Amino acid sequence: MDFRSIPRDRHASQQPATAEDIQAIGQRAFGDAARVTSAVELGGGMYNTTYRIPVDSTETPLILRIAPAPGQQFTSSGN
Numbered sequence: 417m418d419f420r421s422i423p424r425d426r427h428a429s430q431q432p433a434t435a436e437d438i439q440a441i442g443q444r445a446f447g448d449a450a451r452v453t454s455a456v457e458l459g460g461g462m463y464n465t466t467y468r469i470p471v472d473s474t475e476t477p478l479i480l481r482i483a484p485a486p487g488q489q490f491t492s493s494g495n
Contacts, residue, residue: 417435417438417439417452417453417454417455418453418454418455418456419435419438419454419455420454420455420456420457421433421457422457422459429463429484429489430461430463430464430465430484431465431484431485432457432465433455433465433467433482435455438452438455438467438469438480439451439452441480442469442471446471446473446474447473449473450471450472450473451471451472451473452469452470452471452472453470453471453472454468454469454470455467455468455469455480456468456469458479461481463483463484464481464482464483464484465481465482465484466479466480466481466482467479467480467482468480
């Protein structure tokens, strides 16, 4: 898999996933035979870490958004 992530400070809320994690997500979503052929992180997001992922079983590339780890998430009060 061609895997490209954006370097970030280790304390940033957005952190890259691993190529193995992205492959596992693709297989969970599309079946064990699915293969993610590349994962390119897209910049510009404010909260999620976002990747463009072509999957061999789909015709068009997909967008995968991964939320920050639970300890890095923020909440808002509903007031």
